[in-house]
Amino acid sequence: MQVERLSVQFGQQQVLRDISIDIPAGQTLVVIGESGCGKTVLLKTMIGLVRPAGGEVRFEGRALSSMRERDLAHLRTRYGFVFQGAALFDSMTIADNIAFPLREHTRIPAAEASAIVAALVDEVGLPRSVLTKKPVEISGGMRKRAGLARALALDPLLILYDEPTTGLDPIMTDVINELILRVRKRPRVTSVVVTHDMHTARKVADRIIMLYPLFRLAPDESQIVFAGTPDELDRCRDPRIRQFVEGRAGNRLVELHDEQSLEERP
Amino acid sequence: MDATTDTTETQQPPATGGVSGWFADQIANLGEFAMGRVVAIGDVSIFSLKTLGWIFARRQRREVLLPAFYQIGVMSLPVVALTGLFIGMVLAVQSYAQFKALGLETRLGSVINLSLVRELGPVLAATMLAGRVGSAMAAELGTMRVTEQIDALECMGANPIYYLVVPRFLGCLVLIPALTIMADFMGVLGGYLYSNLLLGIDYHHYWENARAYVDAFDFLMGIFKSLFFGAAIALVSCHHGFHCGHGAEGVGRSATNAFVHSFVLILLLDLFLGIWLNNVHDFFRPEGPRRLL
Numbered sequence: 001m002q003v004e005r006l007s008v009q010f011g012q013q014q015v016l017r018d019i020s021i022d023i024p025a026g027q028t029l030v031v032i033g034e035s036g037c038g039k040t041v042l043l044k045t046m047i048g049l050v051r052p053a054g055g056e057v058r059f060e061g062r063a064l065s066s067m068r069e070r071d072l073a074h075l076r077t078r079y080g081f082v083f084q085g086a087a088l089f090d091s092m093t094i095a096d097n098i099a100f101p102l103r104e105h106t107r108i109p110a111a112e113a114s115a116i117v118a119a120l121v122d123e124v125g126l127p128r129s130v131l132t133k134k135p136v137e138i139s140g141g142m143r144k145r146a147g148l149a150r151a152l153a154l155d156p157l158l159i160l161y162d163e164p165t166t167g168l169d170p171i172m173t174d175v176i177n178e179l180i181l182r183v184r185k186r187p188r189v190t191s192v193v194v195t196h197d198m199h200t201a202r203k204v205a206d207r208i209i210m211l212y213p214l215f216r217l218a219p220d221e222s223q224i225v226f227a228g229t230p231d232e233l234d235r236c237r238d239p240r241i242r243q244f245v246e247g248r249a250g251n252r253l254v255e256l257h258d259e260q261s262l263e264e265r266p
Numbered sequence: 267m268d269a270t271t272d273t274t275e276t277q278q279p280p281a282t283g284g285v286s287g288w289f290a291d292q293i294a295n296l297g298e299f300a301m302g303r304v305v306a307i308g309d310v311s312i313f314s315l316k317t318l319g320w321i322f323a324r325r326q327r328r329e330v331l332l333p334a335f336y337q338i339g340v341m342s343l344p345v346v347a348l349t350g351l352f353i354g355m356v357l358a359v360q361s362y363a364q365f366k367a368l369g370l371e372t373r374l375g376s377v378i379n380l381s382l383v384r385e386l387g388p389v390l391a392a393t394m395l396a397g398r399v400g401s402a403m404a405a406e407l408g409t410m411r412v413t414e415q416i417d418a419l420e421c422m423g424a425n426p427i428y429y430l431v432v433p434r435f436l437g438c439l440v441l442i443p444a445l446t447i448m449a450d451f452m453g454v455l456g457g458y459l460y461s462n463l464l465l466g467i468d469y470h471h472y473w474e475n476a477r478a479y480v481d482a483f484d485f486l487m488g489i490f491k492s493l494f495f496g497a498a499i500a501l502v503s504c505h506h507g508f509h510c511g512h513g514a515e516g517v518g519r520s521a522t523n524a525f526v527h528s529f530v531l532i533l534l535l536d537l538f539l540g541i542w543l544n545n546v547h548d549f550f551r552p553e554g555p556r557r558l559l
Contacts, residue, residue, distance in 0.1 A: 049417055073423040087418035091409075100423045150422075 001046065001158060001190065006055035008041055017042050017214055017223050019055070025157075028191040028199045029182050033211035034244060035083070038223075039194040040084070042211070043160050046192065047079055048072050059218060077105050080151030080159040085167060086143040088135040094121075094146050096129040101153045114211055120149040124179055141172035148179060159183060161193040165200050173197065180204045201229045291364050311506045313427075317435050322427040326436065334433035338399050339441035343448060350449035353386055354378060354456025362465055371467055375476035378457035380484060387450035388488040391496035391537055395442060396451075396528040400503035403434055404524030407507025408517040418485030426508070439500040443489045450488065475559070483547060491539045498531045 001023045006015040015038040023029050031039050032238070044050040046057055048064045051172065057064045059075060067075065088097045099116045101110055123130060124145040127188070130138055151159060164180065165173040175201050184191055184204065195201055201208055210226040210233075217223065226233060226241050233245060243250050357378045365371045407430060410416050419426045454476075461467040503524040512522040 044417070047421055049420060069425075073425065075422040076421055081418070081421040082417055083414045085412040085413055089415055089418070090413075100424075104422060104424050188437065 001060075001192075002056075002058040003042075003046065004056045004058065006043055006045060006057065007053045008038070010049060010055040014053075014214055015046070016052075016211075019211075019223060020076065021224075021227075022207065023190055023192065024190055025190050028180075028193065028204055028206045030193045030195060030205035030208045031202050031211060032196060032198070032208060032244065034213065037211045037213040039164055039196075039211055041190065043081075043162050043194050047076060047081055047160060061194060073150065077101065078152050078157045079156070080156035082144070082148050082151045082159065082161045082164055083151060084162045086140075086147035087133070088143060088146055088150070089136045093132055093134055094126075094138070097135070097146060098150045098151065098153055105154060117149075121146075122151055123182075124149045125153070125175065141168050141175070144168065144172075146181070148176075148183075150185065151240060155186075158190045158226075161191065161195075163195055163197075164193065165195060165197050173199065176200075177203045196244075198247070201233075205230050208233050210244065252254070271341045297387075305480045309509070310501065310505050313508070314428050314501050317501065317504075319432050320425065320432050321436070324428060326433060329428070331433050331436065334437040335432055335441060337402075338395070338434065338437035338439060342395055342398055342441075342445055345398055346391050346445045346449050347452045349390050349394055350382075350387065350452030351456040353380060353390060353449075354458075355384075355460040356455035357381060357453075358457045358460040358465065359443070360540065362461075371461075371465070372468060372471035372505075373397065373475050374461050374465075375472035375474075376479035379454050379476045379480045382453040383450050383455070383480060383485045384471040384490045385488070385536070385540075387453055388495065389532060390448045391445040391449040392492060392499065392532045393529060394502070395438065395496065396443060396499045396525050396532065397440070400499045400528045401521040403500070404507040404510075405521040407504055408510030408520040409506060411510045412513065412517060418478070429501075431504045432460040435502055438496040438500035439493060441494045442499075446489055446492040450485070483550075487543050487547075490543070491536060494535050495532050495538060498535060502528045502531060 003021040004025075005017055006016055006019040007014065019042065022031070031042060032041050041050055045129065046141075048057070052065065062075075081227065088094070092100070092170055094115065095117055098120055099113050100261065101146075102113045102116060117131070118128060121131060125140060126145050127151070127163070130142060130146065135143055138146070142144070148164075165176050168176065180191065180193065180200075181204055183189060193200065193204055206228055206229070208226065209224050211223055212225045214223060217242075225238065226236055230237070233241070236242070242248075358374060361377055362371060363372060365374055365377070407416070409432070416426045416430070419429055458472060461472055462469055506520040506524040506527070510516045
């Protein structure tokens with residue numbers, strides 16, 4: 001997958017500027033950065049949910065923006081997307097949720113589909129008893145894993161994780177990390193993980209890039225403030241990166257206050 | 267708003283004061299408002315065309331269609347029946363005194379039934395549908411938008427309009443005539459029961475008058491109008507759900523707006539379809555309507 005000089009804009013507000021990333025097949029890329037820096041938007045642009053204002057996203061050499069809706073829908077069957085809030089359909093049981101992509105895109109008979117669903121549920125470490133439950137009846141960690149199982153249903157080549165560990169306890173966070181690592185071992189699977197959890201980033205990444213919010217940057221600065229391996233991240237001396245990695249507020253409270261008063265100025 | 271937009275605003279030249287400046291501002295506001303409306307109407311139109319396209323592009327599945335039909339049609343029957351019954355009775359209550367003064371109380375059957383099948387049945391059935399089903403659809407789809415379930419559908423290569431809007435649209439379109447018939451029937455029943463049992467109007471004359479003044483055209487006109495109401499409710503409500511704002515507040519607002527906008531559209535459609543259908547009636551029956559009194 002290639003991202004070339006990508007820009008995204010919502011109304012007047014530019015979120016991404018001139019982003020170029022090359023993700024070779026089989027690599028796990030982790031995108032870190034503070035809230036509101038455009039990580040999720042980048043992920044959604046990669047799957048064609050958000051249309052870029054400029055630049056291009058290519059998957060296996062084909063540009064997403066030049067595809068017709070039907071081709072894009074077909075392409076998405078080779079993607080898996082794990083949503084921040086799992087985004088399970090709450091009118092359906094967990095089993096129906098996981099089987100949804102199978103029913104939508106394959107002609108697998110029902111018995112075979114339920115065998116696949118059972119195998120997926122085992123793979124992500126959920127008890128079989130959740131299959132008949134609705135998403136609201138299970139815990140957040142279970143929902144995340146069910147969302148992962150659904151994303152894996154069609155054996156995707158590219159898996160996109162949107163903050164997979166946000167809102168989970170430390171043990172469940174590591175369970176999810178282990179699952180991401182296990183999925184990574186599948187042949188030819190490329191993963192992109194968006195997170196602000198440094199444990200996750202260090203544990204699963206082949207390569208890390210860090211995005212920085214545009215409004216904190218000068219017009220000519222690159223929005224990607226870091227790109228490299230986890231070890232390089234630890235050695236990097238850039239104060240913006242150290243602040244994020246070590247989780248220090250620094251002058252941020254003062255800056256936020258200044259931005260606030262700038263906004264309130266008539 | 268964040269810092270970037272703020273700086274662009276401060277770069278604009280300061281507004282010129284005085285009367286001309288005020289007028290310029292007003293014209294700019296008006297232009298912005300008009301542009302917003304045009305964009306909104308265009309948006310709904312594109313949404314509607316996509317929905318119509320998907321009806322024919324691919325067949326709906328039974329297991330998706332039936333629950334939608336059940337929710338929209340079956341679950342709305344009681345409330346529509348109740349409304350119809352009471353409106354029929356209220357019509358009898360309100361018109362009785364005037365008709366009695368003229369000694370024409372047996373004509374109540376014609377006036378009650380005519381108003382019901384032409385206007386009140388379809389409009390009330392549509393209003394109840396907009397309130398019960400329209401706002402619920404907007405809230406449901408809005409919640410799905412907010413919790414990224416609509417994005418999830420798209421990510422799995424399923425078209426959200428095909429999957430979420432078309433079943434609801436078909437449900438409203440196919441079942442609103444049935445609901446209208448129910449409202450008509452219960453209204454006619456309510457009007458008759460009140461007139462006969464409480465006002466003591468003779469059974470034979472009541473129905474004789476009703477039969478003489480209400481014909482198939484009146485009834486079909488109501489059913490025909492209801493189809494437009496049903497389509498409008500489904501499209502407006504689903505559109506509001508799809509373009510829901512953030513959080514619980516956004517969902518609440520889209521549910522309210524779905525009802526308000528559907529209701530206004532029902533009234534507008536009712537007026538214009540009424541005018542047009544009267545012209546159609548005159549075309550086929552040049553002698554004009556039969557006189558009630």
